[in-house]
Amino acid sequence: MSSAPTPEVAALLERSNRLGSDPRNTNYAGGNTSAKGTAPDPVTGAGTELMWVKGSGGDLGTLTGPGLAVLRLDRLRALVDVYPGVEREDEMVAAFDYCLHGKGGAAPSIDTAMHGLVDAAHVDHLHPDSGIALACAADGEALTKECFGDSVVWVPWRRPGFQLGLDIAAVKEANPRAIGCVLGGHGITAWGATSEECERNSLHVIRTAEEFLARRGKAEPFGPVLEGFEALPAEERRSRAAALAPLLRAVASQDRPQVGHFTDSDEVLDFLSRAEHPRLAALGTSCPDHFLRTKVRPLVLDLPPAASPEEVAARLSTLHEEYRAEYAAYYRRHAAPDSPAMRGADPAIVLIPGVGMFSYGKDKQTARVAGEFYVNAINVMRGAEAVSSYRPIEESEKFRIEYWELEEAKLRRMPKPKPLATRIALVTGAGSGIGRAIAHRLAAEGACVVVADLNAEAATQVAAELGGPDRAVAVTVDVTSEEQIADGFRTALLAFGGVDLVVNNAGISISKPLLETTAQDWDLQHSIMARGSFLVAREAARVMTEQKLGGDIVYIASKNAVFAGPNNIAYSATKADQAHQVRLLAAELGEHGIRVNGVNPDGVVRGSGIFAGGWGAKRAAVYGVPEDKLGEFYAQRTLLKREVLPEHVANAVFALTGGDLTHTTGLHVPVDAGVAAAFLR
Template identity: 75%
Template sequence: MTNPTAAALLARSNRLGADPRNTNYAGGNTSAKGTDTDPVTGDPVELLWVKGSGGDLGTLTERGLAVLRLDRLRALQNVYPGAEREDEMVAAFDYCLHGKGGAAPSIDTAMHALVDAAHVDHLHPDSGIAIATAADGEELTAQIFGGRVAWVPWRRPGFQLGLDIAAIKAANPDAIGCILGGHGITAWGDSSEEAEVNSRWIIKTAAAHIAAHGKAEPFGAVRAGFAALPETERRERAAALAATIRGIASADRPMVGHFSDAEVVLDFLAAEKAPTLAALGTSCPDHFLRTKVKPLILDLPATATAEEQIARLHELHATYRADYQAYYDAHATAGSATEPASPAIRGADPLIVLVPGVGMFSYGANKQTARVAGEFYVNAINVMRGAEALSTYAPISDAEKFRIEYWALEEAKLQRMPKPASHQGRIAFVTGAASGIGKAIATRLAAEGACVVVADLDLAKAQAAAAELGGSDVAIGVAANVADASAVQAALDATVLAFGGVDLVVNNAGLSLSKPLLDTTESDWDLQHDVMAKGSFLVSKAAAKILIEQKLGGDIIYISSKNSVFAGPNNIAYSATKADQAHQVRLLAVELGEHGVRVNGINPDGVVRGSGIFASGWGANRAATYGVAEEDLGQFYANRTILKREVVPENVADAVYVLTGPELSRTTGLHIPVDSGVAAAFLR
């Protein structure tokens, strides 16, 4: 049963976290002090409930709280070795924990424990950080809030910052909170309600002051040629640049992307101050830990051609990497008795790429991380706007940013992250994926960590199938008539705008008309060849352009058939087009190998259960051909195999998983039978 104090804390946290004006995703922390019964002694014990490391206020549950004994936390002041060794105190928090379970205590635990208030909120609102990063932030704090809000100079989060804020609160008894220089805000109260009211008052008061007293155009005038392109042209240009930019962001390790052409982004990129402000980087630790210290910003107007922009982006990437290496070399330490050696450089590629007139490309290990990185940069833009409106934007120094970015505690947090799934960071495009084999493949790839685009002739079914896999951070559904080159291109454009690029293509879309030669019409022949032979060609061609430009390698899988090598009865058009697909595998494996793209095929047989092809009449025709009842067709196919086992869509999905996983990284040009053993279809 949840303690009433903890329950009130959770409710307050969820309310505050639900509004992005109060704090960003996974940013900030809240706490409450109260009593509970010690199960060992039966006596009351003073406790601190505080949001643990890595949680999000808007979705915080009891499992996301760390619960610690206040007497032990306060006693840590007696053994505190000083700011030079304050990182040692984080390990000491474990000796203050009460009970089992719960989240790991965060670095901000000391702030919540040592401040003499029953309820404390530490938040990262755009309006508050704007004051915190203004060159004259201390004076603005006094001017805007009077004595109700104190100023705390920048200090890296930790035990000493907790002591500092506790001392400032004690010295300012009328204060309800403080502005943390370069960082955010902290507020407190005697009750949960009072703390929330105080937090909201600080945020709203700062926002109102900026609105009332800020410059009308804090970013300056619009640069000639840098205004936003019309929406259709903008999206087309973004799709044309996406593969190049993903390759830039993934030079050190593959990244998933997110694109935003929100008005706030486009307005910033059009303004004359954008290059200078972007170069200063972000300030709040929550921001630059997810966006890197600064973005890569294209310095060409929106009126430049895509080819000119691509060439310039490659030049700027080389400069960015050199600058980031210099930043690392300037601040990294070899280690000493009081400070550990800096962790190894984690990569020199940008996580935010800004293209004036087009929008923002953000990157991360998965889609959610990429999307959130973009959201954080929007927060940073809002912060810069507020600071420039009232004063001059003055973020913390690069040296202090480095101390956060390459903090041993941050490195330890990264090392604790679970091992990524086999397909994490990969983007899969699966045709005919709303049902049957395609749906099973999409489901398996999503379960293995891939972002999946469910492409199907029926958009509604594609979107419904994608929804079953999770939200838009996992899968999207797109319409794709694979026999239409423009429709294929539109589907892949939607893919790169949703996830940044593509790594894994499955040519699965198909249909079949079971007829003997004399009954097969020209339109029957054309329809099947258009969908499977021509369709696979069109999809592979459009995808290959992206794969080659990304320079990340990739996989193309053809779902062919045992009929590609086996002469079955009454099946001329279907079998011929499957043979065409089978040879496309060999041809493309040879042609695309130099780009690291592997091309392989899978030859299923008789996948009846869950099959869209069989349900559309093919099953009845094949059953009539073989003289069996349609409901017995699956077992009929099984009985004629060596293993006597029916093939189902999930068996084909398993083969796709293996072929595109790390274990067969040296395999290309291969066809794998998934037919329970049909001797007549053995590959020779």
């Protein structure tokens, strides 16, 4: 087949990207689009009727050619003749594989039948908040008729699948003037003879529903403001959110560790300030795309923002126990003998009145998207309550979606998590040299990384290198400042929900003989490395003990911590201080599952911020070699005769934290290519 896209495919991708880039039209990774046309058979060259449709798991806003499934229409439509009925409709998903054209492209999604069976050249299935509001209203069918007349038809709730495709095809055939339909409890579908007409019809349905809800709806669908539940001022609520984050992460991570995301958007704060929010939140979300990511309902703190931290902690503990018990009961009520095992009973969404929403997932993107979906759910509830009352699909139907074998199969197809998946790392001095290499290695192994450095520009650059805000954030931290350290951890807590892995790497070195070493030289180096490491470790321990997930603290010390060399008393003494902090903290924090270990590098010249700052020139002068040969000099004095690079130190940090050394604490790992005088005794 030619690699150049057909006109139908080009138009489909452009339409998909336009629709998917506007959150009013559909949520992230939600909905699917399709186009039908003719292309040569790869064997005979004869023209063949095909359908291109967004494959399983893709996102419309970023959809490209490889994200499309390509199927032969004759074979897809022939499946109607062998369809065994709604009780066995899941079997039809496997049958889609026998309809693929050539290599078939992406895996076909459960909605493939909807697109293939509807008699239209172009079809859009979307999840707009306005459309779902009608779909989830108690009298949604009557409201759809009032809003659209006979141009958009109501289709009662049915779980996505082959039968829903047949239902929509029948509705279109019976209503030749219709441009689309509202799917009860789900979303909308629209169609057209051309890509332009299909997009125009989709937008007409969405915008008309928006205008109808605004015109017909009452002013305060969530009820009056609850006295005492108003939003706190911005700075206060974010400070409160950071203080709550470790506790909430413990709530969300009892079954398995989760990454968090915090949102204090106007929609969330207004919802939580209104009288009806407890009732509506308890009803749960409705659209399948929503509750697959948010669970069937959130955990809602039922205390006002003025409650004390002690009251909040105690109440959250009680609410968490109740939530887990209720979720387990929900599973038992609906599970069949062949249902997948319960995946966990912790909430994915936690709502804190006056403060905002925390959402959780296996990584930052998943957590962020879960939060976005709950905002979608709030918008849906607002629209439904404005014109009627919010009525989500039945709990049993939610269970059928959440524990659908097809969803379970999708989870099984996902790649194995990386070793540091769900772990949140904070690395000091990460803007260059060893710290930068450590940040890169931890991110490559799946961690979210907080890049902390005195140089804000360097930290920002490294965070961008790591992939941006879903993977890394930059913080400006002078480790001699308790306030800046606290601010750095607050940023980490708001960005990712917690901290699990801290690397004390920030350092400086001033190389002088004893008689030329000033008290200022001594104080500066001890302030940054000895005192700074202590302050960072203290803040890390506070967060980690509250999270109850254990953790790792790693000190980048030095060969000089155990080896006596000339003309660097201040540097070597503070490195010895760091080395003993490792032992002391390993002894103290072990009961909390926090492991404390160290790495002792030596001779890391290339890429090192310390050596670039003048230390290299001074050490080269001490040893009588040119500065650009210092790395080679250090290498030749080692047992392995190998130069040590920042990446080698990063490898040691990963070895200590990557999961294989789970029973190791208080250890110092030399990364010096073998310096016998520095062997640990």
